[in-house]
Amino acid sequence: MAECSSYRTEDVSSALENALEPLGGFGAFVSPGQNVLLKVNLLSKAEPDRAVTTHPEVVRALIHAVRSAGGEVSVGDSPGGPNTPAWVRQIHQTSGIAKVCAEENVPLLLFDDDPVRVTTHDPALFGAFTIGRAVAQADVLISVPKFKTHGFMMFTGAVKNLFGCIPGLEKATFHLKVPGRNEFAEMLVDLMRVCRPALAVMDAVVGMEGDGPAGGHPRKIGALMASADCAALDVVASAMAGFDPMEVYTNRAAANRGLVPTTADEIDVLGVPWRELAPPDFRLPASDPMSRMPSWLNDAANAHLLARPEFTGAVACTLCGTCRKVCPVGAVDLGSDGPAFDRSACIRCYCCQELCPPQAITLHVPALGRLAARMLPRKRP
Numbered sequence: 217m218a219e220c221s222s223y224r225t226e227d228v229s230s231a232l233e234n235a236l237e238p239l240g241g242f243g244a245f246v247s248p249g250q251n252v253l254l255k256v257n258l259l260s261k262a263e264p265d266r267a268v269t270t271h272p273e274v275v276r277a278l279i280h281a282v283r284s285a286g287g288e289v290s291v292g293d294s295p296g297g298p299n300t301p302a303w304v305r306q307i308h309q310t311s312g313i314a315k316v317c318a319e320e321n322v323p324l325l326l327f328d329d330d331p332v333r334v335t336t337h338d339p340a341l342f343g344a345f346t347i348g349r350a351v352a353q354a355d356v357l358i359s360v361p362k363f364k365t366h367g368f369m370m371f372t373g374a375v376k377n378l379f380g381c382i383p384g385l386e387k388a389t390f391h392l393k394v395p396g397r398n399e400f401a402e403m404l405v406d407l408m409r410v411c412r413p414a415l416a417v418m419d420a421v422v423g424m425e426g427d428g429p430a431g432g433h434p435r436k437i438g439a440l441m442a443s444a445d446c447a448a449l450d451v452v453a454s455a456m457a458g459f460d461p462m463e464v465y466t467n468r469a470a471a472n473r474g475l476v477p478t479t480a481d482e483i484d485v486l487g488v489p490w491r492e493l494a495p496p497d498f499r500l501p502a503s504d505p506m507s508r509m510p511s512w513l514n515d516a517a518n519a520h521l522l523a524r525p526e527f528t529g530a531v532a533c534t535l536c537g538t539c540r541k542v543c544p545v546g547a548v549d550l551g552s553d554g555p556a557f558d559r560s561a562c563i564r565c566y567c568c569q570e571l572c573p574p575q576a577i578t579l580h581v582p583a584l585g586r587l588a589a590r591m592l593p594r595k596r597p
């Protein structure tokens with residue numbers, strides 16, 4: 217864990233060195249001649265200062281570090297949404313990642329272009345996934361997430377970032393195959409076992425609080441975090457955000473399999489102590505009591521307790537049709553003023569809210585959900 221006060225190139229580079237130094241330096245992860253893939257988070261079209269995507273200066277620092285260790289580097293992701301060439305081009309350009317890759321002469325890959333089927337031996341749910349061939353063939357895969365809240369998983373970090381290894385709209389089909397949050401998180405841990413990241417470097421210089429991963433607000437944290445263990449990194453990062461780490465579904469799924477402790481204090485954090493960089497009063501996603509309830513109640517209580525997507529018109533809809541395209545259950549009807557949602561069909565995956573370009577869709581917690589949230593107070597780490 218290292219302090220990183222700004223995205224100035226020199227600050228990020230020295231923070232990366234400080235974060236990696238207690239782990240043996242970058243050379244402990246990359247050997248000369250190895251092919252290294254940086255799996256960044258390019259969720260949707262957003263400028264770097266909106267804190268939706270991995271910041272380009274973090275990517276630049278990693279490119280330099282890989283090259284210093286003698287590795288060959290590429291950068292890639294499969295963003296959310298339909299991923300037409302125009303859609304992807306806009307994401308690459310707006311996020312600043314295309315510029316950094318061009319300046320550094322590094323290939324910027326879209327995993328949709330070359331998928332491959334891979335298997336794992338110890339699945340909880342899924343023994344095989346279609347992922348980008350570049351992910352499967354990388355000698356060293358580095359997950360490079362952004363520190364953000366997440367309406368569906370509660371927090372998105374190094375484990376959830378790997379969901380973008382799955383091409384295009386195939387991602388949305390997993391919301392149909394495993395609509396429940398606990399099972400979805402189990403699937404993500406299966407995916408992590410398939411992708412086998414060797415290292416995670418989290419951009420927590422400026423994170424996102426509130427209704428992430430796209431509709432929240434940027435929040436300065438001032439940290440760059442690194443770990444060889446994606447799940448352990450997420451437990452510590454989510455504790456910094458103010459979660460009991462076991463409220464975060466991916467953390468819980470990893471802990472259930474004995475892959476990670478249940479609290480940040482059981483993890484050996486080297487460098488700056490995590491509490492020193494934890495942002496006070498970090499805003500968590502629209503109050504969602506489900507993560508604090510017994511898992512057997514989840515499916516039964518979904519409709520009454522979970523936040524649901526809503527279009528209020530407070531932010532104008534551009535009628536782009538993305539929400540309708542990405543909804544895995546066809547619960548979005550697009551009229552001339554904006555979207556309407558079929559509440560009984562909606563499985564509360566929040567893909568529409570995440571991917572709406574102008575963030576015109578918000579999340580609304582039903583009255584019963586708000587009441588339950590008051591009755592089930594959060595356990596602060």
Ligand code: SF4
Binds near residue numbers: 543
């Ligand atoms: S309406 Fe939105 S939240 Fe509901 S299932 Fe469709 S994409 Fe998911």
Ligand code: SF4
Binds near residue numbers: 527532539540572573
């Ligand atoms: S609500 Fe958002 S995603 Fe849906 S059509 Fe309007 S602008 Fe596009």
